[in-house]
Amino acid sequence: MSVTGKLALIAGGGAVPVEVARYLKASGRAYCVLRLQGLSDLELNHHPGHDVGLGDFAHMFDLLAQESCQSVCMVGYVQRPDFNTMARDAGGAEHLPVIQAAGRGGDDSLLRQVARMFEAKGYAIEGAHEANPQLLIGHGLQAGPAPVPEAADDMAEAVRIANVIGALDIGQAVVVAGKITLAVEAQEGTDAMIRRVQALPDALKGALVNRKGILAKVAKPIQDLRLDMPTIGVSTVETASAAGLHGIVGQVGKLLIVDKAATFAAAERLGVFIYGFDDTDGNSH
């Protein structure tokens, strides 16, 4: 989408909303932050904005109108609430039942319903990677040692398997080592998936001194990247290193790297590469 007009950053927890806010400020774009109470990072108090409750949609709509915003970017961690007990204003009372019903189809479905609600009010939805393109992985080797041939083979296979897993709407990430799929992420999350590789027999996995295997993290085709982007950061690199992996691969334009400087520094320090894969890489194998 074209990035224009004043942006409302609806900020959940974690570092990504902070990085988006910093970029918006530095780039001179008009913006305000709607800080989700109890979730958003304290640094966001130093940006223009307002505190809002997660279920207070009437309040949010008032603020968006008052601030003359044209776009909304929803970013950061929000744990799925208990819809039966969560606080809400009149707007929440109107919209939460539909959002709750959509949530039975999974988090993706829930987020799409929230987005539709803002779109119905005339706001464009903007992804974190659109609000701050610097968060995106680039093409080729981003950090760490260059892939050895075995790692390059596993990289292509890991991307292939991860894309099939994503097409089934199962998860975003897999670990492949020696062409064998060691672990597949479903609902447990990427870090938990990587950690269980450590418990596998030595014959299958690598080690710190003799690395083996690749983490691929890709977007599901069904995934709306404006609402939910695959993301890695320092902890991903640390977990991948502890699991004895060679490296981490994402698809160009479809992976966010939180705190890129620190993440790349961890990759260099631990000897784990980060690689941005695209179709030209696929053709070389």
Add this chain to the structure above:
Amino acid sequence: MSVTGKLALIAGGGAVPVEVARYLKASGRAYCVLRLQGLSDLELNHHPGHDVGLGDFAHMFDLLAQESCQSVCMVGYVQRPDFNTMARDAGGAEHLPVIQAAGRGGDDSLLRQVARMFEAKGYAIEGAHEANPQLLIGHGLQAGPAPVPEAADDMAEAVRIANVIGALDIGQAVVVAGKITLAVEAQEGTDAMIRRVQALPDALKGALVNRKGILAKVAKPIQDLRLDMPTIGVSTVETASAAGLHGIVGQVGKLLIVDKAATFAAAERLGVFIYGFDDTDGNSH
């Protein structure tokens, strides 16, 4: 295959070799047991047979000839050995390097190479389910409460996803609840996969008093069922119950149930159903 001639049961660890041996004895078929030292159950000492070392292929070939066996059934747990240090006789020295090389392609590949070695000597390979057909799951509800409609829907989806995961040569088992894939087995094993469902948010999974979700365990298309059958038992039922699942589904003729009486009793006691699925079930959804 047609089950004829004297059978040599090459017995690793666990209960399945014991159940095969008991059946062979009860059915009056000619057989002997080659007990893998340090692995096979002590009960097998009371069957006709011999102790053999895992790497002593010349000794095994001598025994097969001496016993006038026509078929070989390899069954039971064998942890992948350290090929560089394991004991071997002259037959092992000849065959183990090829087996080790095949093992780089995974356990399936390793077992197929072992089977080819016996076939090259003129022995037919017989599966545990052929040597003892009573181990197989039947069609329809086998034990536990009848599936509610929600469970029937999850059952069809779990079988579908498990078959795709199998076709990718990733694993045999998945857990699906509310049409969402909660967990996928790769190299960690089925019980570990089920256990991590317990750690997922309550919104996704079921509970003891409000069950939700299905474990599907199926064979990979690439899997040689003579060498490696999907298997469940009491611990599978117990783990599935602790994860709040409705039931367990396998494909008719492609799932072994170890200690069927105890496994069905656990299913009844814990309220977890066991269901044998075939194409007629698939068409009803």
